Amino acid sequence: MRKTAIIFFTAILISGCASTHEATKREVLSLTTQHFKKTVIIKQVSSGEVTKFSTLRGYRHEKYLGIGWLDSFLIGYLNNQTGKRYYQVYQFVSYQRRGWSLYNRVNYETPEGTKSMPLKRYHRELKNCSSSRGCTYEEHVVFDVEEALLRQIAKLAPETQGKTNANGKITAFLYQLSSQEGHKKKYWLLPAEVAGLMEVMDEFTKCLK
Numbered sequence: 001m002r003k004t005a006i007i008f009f010t011a012i013l014i015s016g017c018a019s020t021h022e023a024t025k026r027e028v029l030s031l032t033t034q035h036f037k038k039t040v041i042i043k044q045v046s047s048g049e050v051t052k053f054s055t056l057r058g059y060r061h062e063k064y065l066g067i068g069w070l071d072s073f074l075i076g077y078l079n080n081q082t083g084k085r086y087y088q089v090y091q092f093v094s095y096q097r098r099g100w101s102l103y104n105r106v107n108y109e110t111p112e113g114t115k116s117m118p119l120k121r122y123h124r125e126l127k128n129c130s131s132s133r134g135c136t137y138e139e140h141v142v143f144d145v146e147e148a149l150l151r152q153i154a155k156l157a158p159e160t161q162g163k164t165n166a167n168g169k170i171t172a173f174l175y176q177l178s179s180q181e182g183h184k185k186k187y188w189l190l191p192a193e194v195a196g197l198m199e200v201m202d203e204f205t206k207c208l209k
Contacts (some may be wrong), residue, residue: 083205
């Protein structure tokens, strides 16, 4: 497992000035599986046939380069009748630019190699064009992720939460958004966040039986 994990779990270093960087790093390192379990949102959808689980409230990411927001969270769907599950990563990007980025693909590493798939567009909005930098754009996209991969990510939570590696970096699952215009953006999910959602869904499933 440890050799496999090295393939697709990469250390991240949060960018920004020194004081902001250290404060953000401390905040991220304080996030535990129990924290994410307590903050999972559970909602019935599709007339009660499906239960939706979300880590939306788990962590609000900081401003990106001072000109926009990045945020991500994990969603799990459980069919209450069949027990079937599927999962999505929800990504929100807000930026100032003269034109849309239009992110349309995601890439991430798995034990079998790099996986690339189209992003599903959830929502996009042009907020305003009053800034000298251009307009403010918001893009909301999602992509499916396999349960087997999430299980492997979750197993890393006990040994990675609250810790950094020898270089002072945080271990997380990384993925990269890209667009036909050449824009690219890397983002991440903590193993603790994945573990929190999976444990809540496992406990909920047991209660249905």
